[in-house]
Structure formats: structure tokens, C-alpha cells
Amino acid sequence: MNLNLKNHLPAEDEVLQKLPDTAQIEFRNVSKIYGAVAAVKDISLSVSRGEFLTILGPSGSGKTTALMLLAGFTTPTGGDILISGKSVSEVPSYRRDQGIVFQSYALFPHLTVHHNLEFPLEMRGIKASDRASRVKRMLERVRLGEFGERMPSQLSGGQQQRVAVARALIADPPILLLDEPLGALDRNLREQMQVEIKELHKEFGKTTICVTHDQEEALTLSDRIVVMRAGQIEQIDTPEALYDRPKTRFVANFLGEANILESVDFKIESDVVPSSGMVSMLRPERICVSVPSAARRADADHRQSVSGIVDDMIYAGPLRKYRVRVGNATLIAREHVASGQQVFRPGEEVRLDWLRSDIRFVAA
């Protein structure tokens, strides 16, 4: 990391005009081609001021490339990126007023926590007395008030991550970029940090773009999620819409578990007539498992029921997951564990039923 960055900064009048506290971002037909590989292929996307948008997708789908294009670490092969209406294609990364948090935190190892936070303020020419008070306030905000004089190596992973977020926010940039920010943390800490990041987002209101391959993280943090596949946008939606109404089989399978009811040997009852090229999908938690002789439910007229044989039952703390053979198909059903609930073992016959309105149709 070049600590003499200041010497390379452009004169004040050259600096991209200071943007308001939070910014609108637009990708217009952006592509990034590496030889025969289109890492990002003609993506268009608009992010509102203050929005928390997560880019989600499998490995190699172009998530990091999209973020690096926005950060200015790489230039598009085609298309344009606009921040608050202004093209930034010609603006180098150090002049795009953005806070960035990497999975590896990228803290300066030879600077104390205090100096790590002070660095972006110094780069912006903020005077020493103001810097000290801002650093103090920010360290207190991330509950690290006592840790200013420590070196990064003397902090836990979660604490280092909080320093990295604090450093990204301290200069009040309009945009915050998070690249797998919680990837290096264990599960409990990750959940705790998700809450902290959400709170910081609410408090600071920065337009935030986060890259992750962790579905739960995406669902928890985001106002909207972009699902990428092979360099293209497969679907953009709110977490709930994406999970509950995926448009394609890829999204249904990528975000959680899905029963794709294709070539099953029972007729799927639905109140909606699917268009051609669509297949039926049912989320496992929408299926109820009961004994074959169970009394008819009050809403039985709105439900479809089938009988099957339990293949497998997995207990996972708050959830119990069944794999049930129904004719030639295997359906997955997931139940929240509750007291007094009947538990079924492999080989037992069960009835599965679901609301007809819970059937979704996704592009095959």
C-alpha cells in the first residue's frame, strides 16, 4: 500500500466535485471482456441513494468484476458507469469518493488502529485536531474506543473487520463498497456483524454495494439483491420477492432449496395456468408433513395432498428436513421443530400437503 498517496493526489480543483453524502449509481450496458471470457456482459442497473444492494452469485459469475469496475480498479470494455449522473469511466479509483472494505480487511499492518482510521482523513487534508476527534468518535461508535493504540495484529478478526468498516466510513464517502466483508469470520461472528453492518447502514445512510456468495448474508442485509450468472444479471429484486417469486430455476435453486416439480407422476394443481417453458416450484417449508389418517384441514379445499414414503430425516436444531418419495419423485419438506410435533422415520408413510397458491412457476 502506498502511504505517499497524498503526493499523487490531484490538485484540489481537479478533484471530482464533492458529492452529496450519498450517491445514485448507474451501470449502463457495462461489459468487461478478458480475451475469450466475458466476466461482465452488458449489465444495466440503477442503485438508489442510500440503498443497500448486494451482488450475489456463484463463483466466477462476475460479482467481483462488477464491484472492481465501480471502484475504478479496472476499466470497462464497453458501456458506462455513472455516479449521481456523472460518468466516472475516466475517473481513477483514488478520486472516486468511495469507502471500501475487503474480505482481508486490508488494514495497514504497521499503523495503529488510530492511525489506520486517521489515514483517509489525512489524505483529504483534514486538519490534525479535527482528525483526532473524528477518529475518537468513530472508534467509540464501533465499540473500539479502548483499542486505538493497538496494532491490527493485536485484534481479533471481528475487531479488525470493525476497524475496516470504520476506516471506510470515517471520511464520509457517499458510497460504501463491501467485498465479501464477513467472509473471513466464523458463523456466530458473521451473524453478529451482519446486525452491526445493518445498523451502520441505517445510521450513515450510504449507498452500499456488497458482494457475497453467502445467500443468508444477502437476504439479511439488502434492500435489493442482484443475482448474477455467467456475467449477466439473472434477476434483481427485494430479498423477499427473490426468494418467494424467483423468475428462473437458477434463482430458485441458488437462493435456498427448491422442489422443482418437473416430470413428477402426479398432476400439479394450481389456480394459475403456466405459460410454456415454465416449471412448477415449491419451497420445502410450504409443505406440511402429517400421518396419512390426519383429519382434514379447515382449508383443505385450497390444498393439494399426496402420499409418500419418508426416505430420510435430518434434524438440524430448529429445523427438521424430510426427503419423501412420492411416486418417481423425491420432495424435500422442512418443518420448524415444535413441542408435541410428530416425528417421522425413514420407511414411514406420510401425507404431504400444500396450498395450491404456494406453487410458483419458474423459467426452465
Ligand SMILES: Nc1ncnc2c1ncn2[C@@H]1O[C@H](COP(=O)(O)OP(=O)(O)OP(=O)(O)O)[C@@H](O)[C@H]1O
Ligand atoms: N484479470 C482477469 N483476467 C482474466 N479473466 C478474469 C480476470 N478477472 C476475472 N476473470 C474471469 O472473469 C470471470 C468472473 O470473475 P469474477 O472474479 O468477477 O467472479 P466472482 O463471481 O467474483 O467469483 P468468486 O466468487 O469466485 O470471487 C471468471 O471466469 C474469471 O476467471
